[in-house]
Amino acid sequence: DIQMTQSPSTLSAPVGDRVTITCRASQSIGTWLAWFQQKPGKAPNVLIYRASSLESGVPSRFSGSGSGTEFTLTISSLQPEDFATYYCQQYDSYPWTFGHGTKVEIK
Amino acid sequence: QVQLVESGGGVVQPGGSLGLSCAASGFTFSEHAMHWVRQAPGKGLEWVADISFDGFTQNYADTVRGRFTISRDNADNTVYLQMDSLKEEDTAVYFCARDLSFTAVSGLSDLWGQGTLVTVSS
Numbered sequence: 001d002i003q004m005t006q007s008p009s010t011l012s013a014p015v016g017d018r019v020t021i022t023c024r025a026s027q028s029i030g031t032w033l034a035w036f037q038q039k040p041g042k043a044p045n046v047l048i049y050r051a052s053s054l055e056s057g058v059p060s061r062f063s064g065s066g067s068g069t070e071f072t073l074t075i076s077s078l079q080p081e082d083f084a085t086y087y088c089q090q091y092d093s094y095p096w097t098f099g100h101g102t103k104v105e106i107k
Numbered sequence: 108q109v110q111l112v113e114s115g116g117g118v119v120q121p122g123g124s125l126g127l128s129c130a131a132s133g134f135t136f137s138e139h140a141m142h143w144v145r146q147a148p149g150k151g152l153e154w155v156a157d158i159s160f161d162g163f164t165q166n167y168a169d170t171v172r173g174r175f176t177i178s179r180d181n182a183d184n185t186v187y188l189q190m191d192s193l194k195e196e197d198t199a200v201y202f203c204a205r206d207l208s209f210t211a212v213s214g215l216s217d218l219w220g221q222g223t224l225v226t227v228s229s
Contacts, residue, residue: 032214043202043221043222044202045219046216046217049215049217055217089215090214091213091214091215094214095166095169096142096157097154098152098154099151101151101152
């Protein structure tokens, strides 16, 4: 199975900050990587797919980059509605696997 | 509107069985593979199973293979998850989700239901 390792597990930042979350795959997955945002009690929502493609309707302050085994999600200017937990997911091969999540908190 | 609505969650004893349903609306259900993904309380996301658009192919996580069965009824726009021999570690919110691709399995879900809670406890 491909292991997905996210860092940090928790991130505290003020509104307006630029934040970056990292996801590492245990083997190369090309660009078959997605980023999800999940708020408490809600289903996950896809933000980024194919490592860097922005899902329709997602604000442009979200961006993704990377390929192979190293990926990043960047929020260029953190907004109040961005405080949530973020997950990466590989969809290169079975079983589809997720990172353990990064909780973004208000500082 | 385009949505997925899960039902069937509840409390069950270890070793027991439970069946979940997920009703789809607002899109052509028969064109998409479907997934079940679960989330234990306070934990991350775990893919459980998926089924091809035509129902002919199913795949399972090792943690549930042999105990869970995914199926679908395209005439009724519904996907199911039959869970047998349940264990306490199966306690989670179960989400159904639509695969992004048409007729193939990409592994990426672009539409999720609100989830249904399954609690396995004596």
